[in-house]
Amino acid sequence: MITLNVNGKEHQVDVDADTPLLWVLRDELKLTGSKFSCGIGVCGACTVLMNGQPIRSCVLPVSAVAAGATLVTIEGLSPDRSHRVQKAWLEESVPQCGYCQSGMILSAVALLDRIAHPTDTDIDTAMTNLCRCGTYDGVRKAIHKAAKSPKL
Amino acid sequence: MSNTKSPIVGLNSRRDFLKTSVFVGSGLMLSLVLPRGTARAAQSASPRSPSGFIHIGSDDVITIVAPAVEMGQGGHTAMCQMIMEELSGDWAKLRVEDAPADPLYNNPMINMQITAGSFAVRGWYPELRRIGAAAREMLVQAAALQWGVPVVECSAEQSIVTHQASGRALRYGALADAAGKLPSPATPALKEVAAFTVIGHSPKRLDVPPKLDGSALFGIDVDLPGMVYAAIRGAPTLTGKLKSFDDSAAKSQAGYVATVVLDDALIVVATSYWRAKKALEAVTTEWEKGKLGGMDSARVSQLLRSGFAETGTVARNDGDVESARANGAMTLEAVYEVPYLAHACMEPMNCTARVSADAAEVWCGTQAPQAAQAAAAAALGLQKEQVTVHSMYLGGGFGRRGQADYVGQAASAAKAVGRPVKLIWSREEDLSHDYYRPAAAIRFRASLDAAGALTSLESNVVSASAPDFSRPGPPFYTGGVWDTTYSYSIPNFRVTGLNKDFGVRFGFWRAVNDSHNPFMLEGFIDEIAHHLQRDPYAYRRSLLQHQEAHRHLAVLDLLAEKSGWHKPRKGRHLGMAVFPSFGSVIGSVAEISMQGKAVTLHRVVTVIDCGVAVHPENILAQLRGGLVFGLSAVLRGEITLLDGAVSEQNFSDYPILTIAEMPVVDCHIVPSTAAPGGIGEPGTGPIAPALANAIYAATGTRIRTLPLAKLGYTFAASRNRA
Ligand code: FES
Ligand code: FES
Numbered sequence: 077m078i079t080l081n082v083n084g085k086e087h088q089v090d091v092d093a094d095t096p097l098l099w100v101l102r103d104e105l106k107l108t109g110s111k112f113s114c115g116i117g118v119c120g121a122c123t124v125l126m127n128g129q130p131i132r133s134c135v136l137p138v139s140a141v142a143a144g145a146t147l148v149t150i151e152g153l154s155p156d157r158s159h160r161v162q163k164a165w166l167e168e169s170v171p172q173c174g175y176c177q178s179g180m181i182l183s184a185v186a187l188l189d190r191i192a193h194p195t196d197t198d199i200d201t202a203m204t205n206l207c208r209c210g211t212y213d214g215v216r217k218a219i220h221k222a223a224k225s226p227k228l
Numbered sequence: 229m230s231n232t233k234s235p236i237v238g239l240n241s242r243r244d245f246l247k248t249s250v251f252v253g254s255g256l257m258l259s260l261v262l263p264r265g266t267a268r269a270a271q272s273a274s275p276r277s278p279s280g281f282i283h284i285g286s287d288d289v290i291t292i293v294a295p296a297v298e299m300g301q302g303g304h305t306a307m308c309q310m311i312m313e314e315l316s317g318d319w320a321k322l323r324v325e326d327a328p329a330d331p332l333y334n335n336p337m338i339n340m341q342i343t344a345g346s347f348a349v350r351g352w353y354p355e356l357r358r359i360g361a362a363a364r365e366m367l368v369q370a371a372a373l374q375w376g377v378p379v380v381e382c383s384a385e386q387s388i389v390t391h392q393a394s395g396r397a398l399r400y401g402a403l404a405d406a407a408g409k410l411p412s413p414a415t416p417a418l419k420e421v422a423a424f425t426v427i428g429h430s431p432k433r434l435d436v437p438p439k440l441d442g443s444a445l446f447g448i449d450v451d452l453p454g455m456v457y458a459a460i461r462g463a464p465t466l467t468g469k470l471k472s473f474d475d476s477a478a479k480s481q482a483g484y485v486a487t488v489v490l491d492d493a494l495i496v497v498a499t500s501y502w503r504a505k506k507a508l509e510a511v512t513t514e515w516e517k518g519k520l521g522g523m524d525s526a527r528v529s530q531l532l533r534s535g536f537a538e539t540g541t542v543a544r545n546d547g548d549v550e551s552a553r554a555n556g557a558m559t560l561e562a563v564y565e566v567p568y569l570a571h572a573c574m575e576p577m578n579c580t581a582r583v584s585a586d587a588a589e590v591w592c593g594t595q596a597p598q599a600a601q602a603a604a605a606a607a608l609g610l611q612k613e614q615v616t617v618h619s620m621y622l623g624g625g626f627g628r629r630g631q632a633d634y635v636g637q638a639a640s641a642a643k644a645v646g647r648p649v650k651l652i653w654s655r656e657e658d659l660s661h662d663y664y665r666p667a668a669a670i671r672f673r674a675s676l677d678a679a680g681a682l683t684s685l686e687s688n689v690v691s692a693s694a695p696d697f698s699r700p701g702p703p704f705y706t707g708g709v710w711d712t713t714y715s716y717s718i719p720n721f722r723v724t725g726l727n728k729d730f731g732v733r734f735g736f737w738r739a740v741n742d743s744h745n746p747f748m749l750e751g752f753i754d755e756i757a758h759h760l761q762r763d764p765y766a767y768r769r770s771l772l773q774h775q776e777a778h779r780h781l782a783v784l785d786l787l788a789e790k791s792g793w794h795k796p797r798k799g800r801h802l803g804m805a806v807f808p809s810f811g812s813v814i815g816s817v818a819e820i821s822m823q824g825k826a827v828t829l830h831r832v833v834t835v836i837d838c839g840v841a842v843h844p845e846n847i848l849a850q851l852r853g854g855l856v857f858g859l860s861a862v863l864r865g866e867i868t869l870l871d872g873a874v875s876e877q878n879f880s881d882y883p884i885l886t887i888a889e890m891p892v893v894d895c896h897i898v899p900s901t902a903a904p905g906g907i908g909e910p911g912t913g914p915i916a917p918a919l920a921n922a923i924y925a926a927t928g929t930r931i932r933t934l935p936l937a938k939l940g941y942t943f944a945a946s947r948n949r950a
Contacts, residue, residue, distance in 0.1 A: 091500070091502075092482065092502065092503065094502075095500070095502045096502065099500065099501055099502045102449075103457070103500055103501060103502075106451060107442065108442065108445070108448075108449035108451075109441070109442020109443070110442070111446075111448070111574070111575070111623070112448065112576070112652070113574050113575065113576065113623075113655060114655045114878055114879050114880075115654060115655055115878075116655070116878055116879075116880065118878065118879045118880055119574070119879050121574060149442065150440075150441060150442035151441065151442045151443075153441070154441075157437060157440050157441050162440045162441065165440050166432075166436060166437065166440060169432065169433055169436050169845060169846075169849070170436075171300065171435070171436055171439035171440070172300030172301070172849060172853055173299050173300030173573075173574065173575070173621070173622060173623050173624045173625075174300060174435065174438075174439030174444050174446075174621065174623070175446060175573075175574040175575045175623030175624060176574050177439050177440070178442055181440065196947050199887065200886075200887060200888035201888075203887045204886065204887075205887075206574070206879060206884055206886065207574070207856075207887075208572060208573060208574045208624050208626075208857070208884055209300045209574075209624060209853045209856075210852055210853035210854070210855065210856025210857060210885070210890075211849070211853065212852075212856065212885075212886075212887040212890040213852050213890060213893065214849070215887060216887065216890075
């Protein structure tokens with residue numbers, strides 16, 4: 077049994093120790109907002125926050141999640157899409173297919189926590205998530221917009 | 229809203245919808261019960277009635293059954309806009325559902341239920357408006373009957389019918405029951421374009437909110453009671469067959485359920501996806517290579533080019549190219565070539581299937597619900613009608629999800645294990661078992677007279693594994709070349725097409741032929757212009773002096789204006805391309821600077837005439853998205869074959885554009901009241917020729933093959949506009 081703190085709740089999961097966190101979130105906890113795409117840590121579709129840091133959950137064995145670590149997935153970002161990043165994303169209509177967007181949003185949240193007013197270069201460096209639909213302009217605009225609204 | 233979370237089973241289920249409808253029994257919803265068999269096919273002819281498209285509940289909620297799926301291209305919203313415009317419904321009360329697999333939802337333009345080819349808005353624009361208008365007239369008539377007043381004295385707005393003279397008003401929800409019993413008018417009155425309040429505006433896309441909190445459900449998110457998981461390994465060569473395998477090591481692994489053997493693939497089913505993947509890794513397999521064995525990319529290129537010596541199918545033959553060439557003062561010749569490409573949708577192929585003795589259900593993202601239905605039926609030995617398809621959000625389509633290979637596989641696995649199965653392809657499977665944009669080459673030969681006039685152009689198109697649709701007319705893959713004189717006037721004009729089928733599976737890839745033919749043709753037109761020492765803009769203009777080219781010309785002129793074509797900034801070089809694409813006309817200018825082989829892209833200006841712009845905000849998003857798709861291919865896109873197998877396995881060796889490489893993009897839409905053109909695909913094509921022509925302008929080096937990385941170029945985007 078492994079204990080995970082996800083979105084403010086404790087969960088006991090009974091899985092093989094080498095199972096990547098992504099599959100535990102998706103298949104055991106039914107938190108399917110985190111996506112599988114490359115499985116090798118390149119694309120960022122599986123990004124979740126661990127102690128506030130963006131991590132690629134497809135390459136992190138669940139047994140390597142430190143005891144007491146807090147995990148936040150897209151489902152736990154806010155109860156009602158009211159996080160400033162979600163609001164900015166809505167205003168800019170960022171998503172196209174949407175598949176990369178949970179990871180994009182969580183990466184943006186982590187960036188804004190670290191740098192209150194990121195420059196374009198900060199965005200280029202931090203936002204390594206891939207988007208096949210090409211929503212990059214919207215992502216950039218929404219991050220700048222969110223940076224202007226107060227952090228709740 | 230469709231595809232959002234809560235009921236885990238039967239999510240977004242058409243069947244549940246019908247059931248509820250029949251039981252609640254109010255209004256237009258009753259007509260949603262579809263007739264069976266032949267009556268159904270008859271119903272798919274225009275004009276269709278609102279049956280099956282619009283449901284208005286007594287609670288005023290308007291549910292629209294969208295005949296186009298949502299893959300991020302805005303299909304759901306555009307379908308709703310066309311109906312809601314004419315229905316005069318309240319947008320705030322709108323819900324959308326995906327259509328089931330049914331000929332009723334065949335796109336009127338192509339008579340197929342497929343969301344592809346930028347056909348959705350083009351094909352449905354007249355029909356969905358008519359359907360919305362018919363429903364509105366039925367609602368108005370129901371109110372007029374109830375009040376005993378003439379129909380002409382009543383009007384409808386925002387889901388309310390009003391009788392001005394008496395001040396009476398009724399909500400659509402209160403009228404739907406009676407309206408549903410009235411006959412549907414075949415030729416309802418349609419609004420003038422100038423009166424539109426929904427089309428041409430940009431209501432918030434319906435699929436955006438659920439994509440912000442993880443509640444949007446994609447195929448990969450489906451969860452059924454008792455479900456097990458499957459991982460798959462396809463034959464390394466695309467023509468390969470399974471010869472033998474040994475799964476004894478897999479069988480002892482925790483959670484192993486079964487091995488399912490297909491002709492060209494092997495599937496392992498287990499109690500979790502991770503376990504299925506690990507158990508599959510423990511299986512050893514031997515494969516026959518089939519026809520593709522020994523084939524590699526260098527050989528593909530060689531065979532393509534050897535095709536110029538063969539006689540192709542004549543796609544077009546105006547005038548007399550041979551004698552024009554013989555009499556010309558000068559001839560120019562060039563060969564262009566592009567490699568195979570993969571779709572690489574962010575969501576890898578997947579499908580969930582539940583099978584019983586005489587029925588099956590499949591859940592997946594698909595661009596072609598009837599193809600998914602047919603694939604499952606064929607795999608299971610069932611009739612199509614016994615298979616229910618639940619369409620989910622697509623994590624990218626780009627043409628890949630018009631194929632239903634993964635649906636048949638999931639159905640086979642579910643049947644073999646007697647439990648619901650979710651099959652998920654790895655990224656490696658997804659890239660190496662795609663249906664590929666074919667490699668292709670064109671040899672151009674042009675002749676000029678002593679005054680420099682273009683007297684003839686011959687284009688020999690050779691495509692690797694393109695489809696030869698058995699239909700009359702020019703070969704499919706010569707599209708964008710044979711039809712080019714609808715834009716450029718060339719007196720003697722010949723196009724041939726030759727299809728070399730090596731066994732690589734053909735796929736419709738975003739922009740299809742327009743992902744490569746404009747790169748080649750617009751590159752060669754640029755070559756002629758430079759040869760004549762003419763400005764590429766002015767030269768194109770000179771070829772467009774005829775009536776059929778007026779849209780083309782307008783796009784070209786606006787492009788020159790918006791890009792500052794006549795006054796490039798210091799140290800900057802511009803390249804241009806413009807061409808008709810999927811019923812629209814599109815053009816781009818790339819603005820670059822260069823140091824050695826390092827390309828810096830400062831700006832891309834794109835202009836499109838797409839007729840009526842149904843959702844301008846989304847059109848701009850599609851143009852930017854298309855550019856990213858096209859630019860990824862230009863820079864590094866290449867699928868290579870080695871002994872018949874695809875080498876590229878993941879985003880690490882099939883890289884796509886990153887945010888840091890996203891150029892500044894200015895997009896402009898030419899105002900128009902003409903019927904809508906396509907929008908999903910046109911944006912992909914122009915960057916290749918625009919960028920290649922800019923590199924020529926900067927360096928005098930002509931780019932005739934892609935990707936640029938293979939030619940030694942490096943790339944950066946600059947957001948510094950000065
Ligand atoms: S799925 Fe984890 S980084 Fe791509
Ligand atoms: S929105 Fe489709 S991959 Fe990013």
